[in-house]
Amino acid sequence: MANIASKLRLPAFKDTQWQIMAGPVLIMLILAMMVLPLPAFLLDTLFTFNIVLSLMILMVAMFTQKTLEFSAFPTVLLFSTLLRLALNIASTRIILMEGHTGAAAAGRVVEAFGHFLVGGNFAIGIVVFAILIIINFMVITKGAGRIAEVGARFVLDGMPGKQMAIDADLNAGLIGEAEAKRRRSEVTQESDFYGSMDGASKFVRGDAIAGLLIMAINVVGGLIIGVMQHGLSVAEAGETYTLLTIGDGLVAQIPALIISTAAGVIVTRVSNDEDIGEQMVGQLFNNPRVMLLSGAVIGLLGLIPGMPNLVFLMFTAILLGLAWWLRGREMNNPNRRSAVNEDKDSASALAANDQATAEASWEDVEMEDVLGLEVGYRLIPLVDSDQDGQLLVRVRGIRKKFAQEMGFLPPAIHIRDNLDLAPGDYRILLKGVEIGSGTMEPERWMAINPGYAEGELPGTPCVDPAFGLPACWIDEVLREQAQIQGFTVVDPSSVIATHLNHLITLHTDELFSRQETQQLLDRITKEMPKLVEDLIPGVISVTLFHKVLQNLLSERVSIRDMRTIIDTLAEYAPVQNDPDELTSQVRIRLGRAITAQWFRNDDDIKVIGLDTSLEKLLIQSLQSGSAIEPGIAENLMRQADRAITEQQSLGVSPVLLVNPALRTMVSRFLRRAFPQLAVLSTLEISNNKTVQMTAVIGTH
Numbered sequence: 001m002a003n004i005a006s007k008l009r010l011p012a013f014k015d016t017q018w019q020i021m022a023g024p025v026l027i028m029l030i031l032a033m034m035v036l037p038l039p040a041f042l043l044d045t046l047f048t049f050n051i052v053l054s055l056m057i058l059m060v061a062m063f064t065q066k067t068l069e070f071s072a073f074p075t076v077l078l079f080s081t082l083l084r085l086a087l088n089i090a091s092t093r094i095i096l097m098e099g100h101t102g103a104a105a106a107g108r109v110v111e112a113f114g115h116f117l118v119g120g121n122f123a124i125g126i127v128v129f130a131i132l133i134i135i136n137f138m139v140i141t142k143g144a145g146r147i148a149e150v151g152a153r154f155v156l157d158g159m160p161g162k163q164m165a166i167d168a169d170l171n172a173g174l175i176g177e178a179e180a181k182r183r184r185s186e187v188t189q190e191s192d193f194y195g196s197m198d199g200a201s202k203f204v205r206g207d208a209i210a211g212l213l214i215m216a217i218n219v220v221g222g223l224i225i226g227v228m229q230h231g232l233s234v235a236e237a238g239e240t241y242t243l244l245t246i247g248d249g250l251v252a253q254i255p256a257l258i259i260s261t262a263a264g265v266i267v268t269r270v271s272n273d274e275d276i277g278e279q280m281v282g283q284l285f286n287n288p289r290v291m292l293l294s295g296a297v298i299g300l301l302g303l304i305p306g307m308p309n310l311v312f313l314m315f316t317a318i319l320l321g322l323a324w325w326l327r328g329r330e331m332n333n334p335n336r337r338s339a340v341n342e343d344k345d346s347a348s349a350l351a352a353n354d355q356a357t358a359e360a361s362w363e364d365v366e367m368e369d370v371l372g373l374e375v376g377y378r379l380i381p382l383v384d385s386d387q388d389g390q391l392l393v394r395v396r397g398i399r400k401k402f403a404q405e406m407g408f409l410p411p412a413i414h415i416r417d418n419l420d421l422a423p424g425d426y427r428i429l430l431k432g433v434e435i436g437s438g439t440m441e442p443e444r445w446m447a448i449n450p451g452y453a454e455g456e457l458p459g460t461p462c463v464d465p466a467f468g469l470p471a472c473w474i475d476e477v478l479r480e481q482a483q484i485q486g487f488t489v490v491d492p493s494s495v496i497a498t499h500l501n502h503l504i505t506l507h508t509d510e511l512f513s514r515q516e517t518q519q520l521l522d523r524i525t526k527e528m529p530k531l532v533e534d535l536i537p538g539v540i541s542v543t544l545f546h547k548v549l550q551n552l553l554s555e556r557v558s559i560r561d562m563r564t565i566i567d568t569l570a571e572y573a574p575v576q577n578d579p580d581e582l583t584s585q586v587r588i589r590l591g592r593a594i595t596a597q598w599f600r601n602d603d604d605i606k607v608i609g610l611d612t613s614l615e616k617l618l619i620q621s622l623q624s625g626s627a628i629e630p631g632i633a634e635n636l637m638r639q640a641d642r643a644i645t646e647q648q649s650l651g652v653s654p655v656l657l658v659n660p661a662l663r664t665m666v667s668r669f670l671r672r673a674f675p676q677l678a679v680l681s682t683l684e685i686s687n688n689k690t691v692q693m694t695a696v697i698g699t700h
Contacts, residue, residue: 026079026083027079027082030079030082030083030086031086033046033086033087033089033090034086034089034090037090037093037094037097038090038094040094043087043090043091043094043109043110044109046083046087046090047087047091047109047110047251048109050080050083050084050087050251050252050255051251051254051255053080053083053255054080054254054255054256054258054259054262055258057073057076057080057258057259057262058258058259058261058262058265060262061073061262061263061265061266062262062265064266068186068189068190068193070266071189071192071193073193073262073263073266074193074196075196077259077263080255080259081206081207081256081259084207084252084255084256085207085210087252088210088211088214088248088252091110091248091252092214092217092218092248095110095218095222095241095244095245095248096218096221096222096225096241109247109251110244110247110248110251126242126246128246128250129215129246129249129250129253132250132253132254132257133211133212133253135257162187162483163184163187164450164488165483165488165489165490166180166183166184166187167180169494175397176397176401207256211249211252211253211256214249215245215246215249218241218244218245218248219241219242219245221241222237222240222241222242222244222245223237223241225237225241226240226241286326287326288322288323288324288326288327289323291319291320291322291323291326292319292320292323294319295315295316295317295318295319295320295323296316298312298315298316298319299312299313299316299320302315302316368431368432369411369414369429369431369432370411370430370431370511370513371410371411371412371413371414371428371429371430371504371511372413372414372415372416372428372429372430372432373395373413373414373415373416373426373427373428373429373496373500374415374416374417374418374421374426374427374429375415375416375417375418375421375425375426376417376418376419376421376422376423376424376425376426377417377419377423378423378424378440378442379423379424379425379426379440379442379492379496380417381442382440382442382492382493382496383415389493390491390493391415391493391496391497392415394493394494394497395413395415395497395500397497398497398500398501398504399412399413401501402501402504402505405558405560406508406553406558406559406560407520407558407559407560407561407562408512408516408519408520408559409516409519410504410511410516411511411516413500422439424439424440424441424442425437425438425439425440426438426439426440426496428499428500428503430503430507430510431510435503435507436465436499436500436503437465438465438495438496438499439462440492440495440496441460441473441492442492444459444460444473444474444475444476444492445473445474445475445476445478445479445482445489445490445491445492446462446464446471446472446473446474446489446490446491446492446495447459447471447472447473447474447478447482447487447488447489448464448469448470448471448487448488448489448490449469449470449471449486449487450469450486450487450488451469452486453485453486453487454485454486455485457472457474457478457481457482457485457487458474458478459472459473459474459475459478460472460473464495465495465499466495466498466499466501466502467502474489505556506675508553508554508556509550509551509553509554512546512549512550512553514542514543514546517542517545517546517549518542520549520559520562521536521542521545524562524566528562528563528566531563531566531570532566534570535566535569535570535573539569539570539573539574540569540573544573544577544579544582545569547579548565548569548579548582548583548586549565551579551580551583552565552583552586552587552590554671555667555671555678555679556597556678557587557590557593557594557597558593558597561590561593564586564589564590565586565589565590567589568582568585568586568589569582569586571585572585580664583664584660584663584664584681587681587684588660588681588683588684590684591683591684591685591686592686594680594684595680595684595685595686595689596686598653598655598678598680599653599655599689602689603688603689603690604689604690604692605655605685605689605690605691605692606647606650606652606692606693606694607655607656607657607680607691607692607693607694608640608643608644608647608654608655608656608657608693608694608695608696608697609656609657609658609693609695609696609697610656610658610659610662610666610696610697610698611696611697611698611699613698613699614632614636614697614698614699615658615659615662617629617632617699618632618662618665618666619659619661619662622661622662622665628669632699633669635699636669636670636697637670637673639697639698640656640670640673640674640677640697641673641674642695643656643695643696643697644674644676644677646694646695647694647695650694652694653678654674654676654677654678655677655678655679655680656670656677656678656679656680656697657680657681657682657685657691657693658679658680658681658682659681659682660681660682660683662681663679663680663681666679667679
């Protein structure tokens with residue numbers, strides 16, 4: 001029996017069953033309160049529960065750090081409103097039925113609110129009740145509803161931009177697939193939340209209007225019932241039923257006011273790692289100059305004759321004391337970074353003097369880093385983890401994503417500052433030679449136009465360094481507006497990381513040296529020791545093995561499927577030692593992966609083809625061993641450019657499908673001019689794909 005219970009996960013079922021039933025049970029209880037008469041004691045209990053519930057909702061709203069942490073708020077608002085209206089109906093029933101018996105007819109809670117809070121004066125009670133209604137309806141609820149409406153509109157308008165930003169981070173390797181899925185879900189939840197809040201705010205406004213109508217109906221109904229059925233005078237009936245109605249209205253409207261405040265707190269907060277209390281205290285009472293000036297103004301007012309001098313001067317003393325304390329806290333925690341930097345500079349100068357007097361040695365010979373990133377001094381905070389710099393984290397993410405996709409770990413990227421660069425400039429080096437550079441504005445955001453953004457943004461025009469797209473630098477306050485207009489908005493760290501990732505992808509083959517080949521072999525040997533032992537060096541040398549893998553990587557073909565690569569080389573290497581021929585055979589065996597890389601799961605694939613006459617000319621040229629004629633070469637380049645543009649306008653990858661014999665020659669000829677173009681042979685396409693030629697490169 002115990003085994004059966006464990007298989008059915010009965011303990012987990014019992015733990016969550018009451019939560020599953022809470023909603024339906026609460027609805028049934030609310031409906032029961034609307035139709036069944038309740039005793040006075042039960043009404044007291046439910047009114048008290050309503051007050052406690054409203055306070056809990058307000059406290060949760062105050063301590064929530066991010067809006068989505070209380071995503072159930074619209075539903076909670078609906079249930080609390082229904083509970084309050086059901087209590088109004090139940091209390092109205094008992095007031096009209098038992099009101100003639102005395103002030104405690106509807107319970108002690110209603111009596112306390114009707115007598116103690118307003119002193120038993122129904123006129124004062126009416127005024128207080130009306131003020132509460134006005135505050136709730138005209139101020140808090142109306143403002144919260146408007147904010148929710150505008151928030152819902154801006155969140156919905158900004159969804160495409162946020163989705164594109166997530167896709168850009170995913171493509172740049174800054175985040176993984178799981179994190180991207182979580183962020184997309186968060187964007188969807190945020191839009192759902194603000195849409196729900198826009199509608200839920202109408203519940204509170206309707207509740208305020210219902211409170212007024214219920215009060216009027218209770219007073220009129222009480223007068224009629226008291227005079228005509230119970231023989232009370234008009235004055236007695238008016239006082240008795242009005243006080244009961246006022247007590248009932250106050251005990252309902254005070255929780256309504258609290259929940260309206262909670263709604264306002266939820267929609268007006270700015271999401272960060274602090275709750276509302278921390279934000280208010282941290283931002284209101286953190287500047288000693290504000291305290292000092294406020295204290296000075298209050299002190300001057302306190303010196304005017306006729307003013308409440310004691311109270312004003314007391315607040316002056318409090319504000320001045322707070323300013324003095326804040327100033328002292330700042331002085332006790334100075335930023336010593338400049339002093340530390342000066343000490344480091346002095347130490348470096350002394351070390352340089354010592355080295356100048358020493359003999360030269362092999363220690364003075366510095367090897368070039370394979371990959372390097374140099375930044376100007378204004379960009380140092382981007383790579384300094386002590387200053388919350390995110391670039392180092394993103395560079396690690398790029399290397400990890402690259403290793404997962406391409407099948408080998410690229411060399412480490414060495415980052416250093418360079419005072420010879422302009423303050424906001426950076427450059428990317430490959431084996432000591434610059435392969436890319438750019439200029440950043442570290443305090444601003446780059447808004448990139450992917451081609452379909454609408455309107456213009458106030459900012460400094462620039463160009464995306466990775467892909468050459470038009471962009472501009474904008475202030476952070478314009479970020480939401482830019483996303484709504486369709487711009488992809490990224491921070492400077494993401495811009496540099498994306499540029500670095502793009503350049504690494506273009507120079508993958510150069511990053512795969514003999515050292516990486518040996519490291520890869522060591523890794524494979526742990527899993528397939530016998531297979532590697534039989535292949536290298538008996539069948540194929542390490543040099544030839546490295547050249548084949550480098551050929552694959554030069555055309556962005558992943559080498560993760562090392563089992564297929566080794567099997568193919570073991571089959572063909574004994575009779576063939578040309579790296580290009582071996583690469584062609586490996587590509588054919590990897591055809592399914594290559595097809596999926598460029599066409600994903602599409603059954604109908606759109607490609608660029610070669611005209612038959614041009615194909616014959618190229619085959620003749622290849623067989624004769626001569627170079628391509630200049631006229632044919634120029635025409636091939638021009639028409640390839642046109643065909644790539646047509647493919648990109650269709651939203652498909654630019655892939656040229658050619659005869660297997662021509663693939664290597666055509667690929668090498670076009671690769672430098674068109675790095676985005678993939679050249680595939682007909683033998684590399686999966687058999688289950690339907691090929692459609694949407695562009696043709698001909699002789700004219």
